[in-house]
Amino acid sequence: MRKSLLALALAFSATAAQAADIVMHRSEGCGCCLKWVERLQSAGHEVKVVNEADMRAFKVANNVPMRLxxxxxxxxxxxxxxxxxxxxxxxxxxxxxxDAIGLAVPGMPMGSPGMEHGDMVEAYNTYLLKKDGTFEVWAEHGRS
Known part of the structure; x- marks a missing residue:
């Protein structure tokens, strides 16, 4: 019985993580942002889009390092x-x-979600943003 409950709890956690509600903030008119939203929706996420007048201020308020x-x-x-x-x-x-701020893919690497162009894929990293201001590689993409 306990194994069944544990399996059920783990399945629910995985489903909840996959179906997380995401609020994406962007400068109005940026098309690749909306393509990224489409990729997340295809993966089962609900995504709300908010247009920001000052993205730089929004990023600073949310502890996003400008270099990332x-x-x-x-x-x-x-x-x-x-x-x-x-x-x-x-x-x-x-x-x-x-225990971190979140994740970042700096710039706009070709082949990342929302930046697809044919079969061109640029190697890029997803970084884990730590609360002490440092970061580390969370995942590598586009490498053979």
């Missing part, structure tokens, strides 16, 4: 998601729940 910034910033369950972070990385973050 991108075009949009999302918030999910107390975490910051900066840029074109893949859904699987967000789901892992929500499953593992590290």
């Amino acid at each position: 910034s991108s075009c949009h910033t999302a918030l999910v369950e107390g975490y910051v998601i900066e840029g074109h972070v893949p859904a699987a990385d967000i789901e892992r973050l929500l499953a593992e729940r590290p």
Whole structure:
């Protein structure tokens, strides 16, 4: 009976992480941001879009290091998601729940979610943003 309850709890946690509500903030008119939203929705997430008049101020208020910034910033369950972070990385973050600010994919790497262009894929990293201002590689993408 206990194993069944544990399995049920773990399945519910994984489902909850996958179906997390995300609020994405962006500058109005940025098309790749909306493509990123489409990728997350395809992965089962609900995403609300908010247009910000001053994205830089929003990023500063949410502790996003400018050297790791991108075009949009999302918030999910107390975490910051900066840029074109893949859904699987967000789901892992929500499953593992590290004591951190969130995740970032700096810039706009070709082939990242929302930045697809044919079969071109640029190697890029997703970084874990730590509360002490440091960061580390959370996941590597686009490498053979």
